[in-house]
Amino acid sequence: MSGRVVVVGAGPVGLALAGELRVGGAEVTVLERLAAPTTESRATTLDARTMELLDERGLLAALGTVPREPRGHFGGLPLDLEGQPSAFAGQWKVPQARVEALLGDRARALGADVRREHEVRALHRTEDGVTVDAVELGSGGTCG
């Protein structure tokens, strides 16, 4: 893969995508309006498939020892997860902020350019691709 990609948002999805795009050879810039990762309480667990994906990328060691819960629920209905066909059956207690830090470190180590305090204001489709209008917050400047 080649080309230049702008990812809007440095949440877990944007940071994971940035890392994957770098592995594929794209030049990646992540634009995030927040100055720092949010400290709001968000997701607290990872499911088996997410753990498999982190394992495939060699990222589990960085999480250290992760507590496992063999049961979960769906809409309040209890679920026994022991029988899942996975080496990572169950739910794993990892706060979202920790996952974001992990994915951000990986994206940057792979060469993604993660720019905080950059807000995307508009996208324009052109014949060659897409142009992005972004503002560097606090500076009053814009970037194309």
Ligand SMILES: Cc1cc2nc3c(=O)[nH]c(=O)nc-3n(C[C@H](O)[C@H](O)[C@H](O)COP(=O)(O)OP(=O)(O)OC[C@H]3O[C@@H](n4cnc5c(N)ncnc54)[C@H](O)[C@@H]3O)c2cc1C
């Ligand atoms: C209170 C709360 C509790 C939750 N609890 C759970 C839970 O227990 N389990 C669970 O699985 N999930 C939970 N979630 C959901 C989980 O947090 C989301 O699914 C996850 O954050 C989505 O990731 P994302 O990267 O798609 O989006 P986000 O994490 O929302 O990231 C998007 C990023 O894009 C940035 N952005 C947006 N627009 C622009 C722009 N124009 N320019 C620049 N940057 C921009 C935002 O600042 C943000 O940082 C919870 C969510 C909330 C709010």
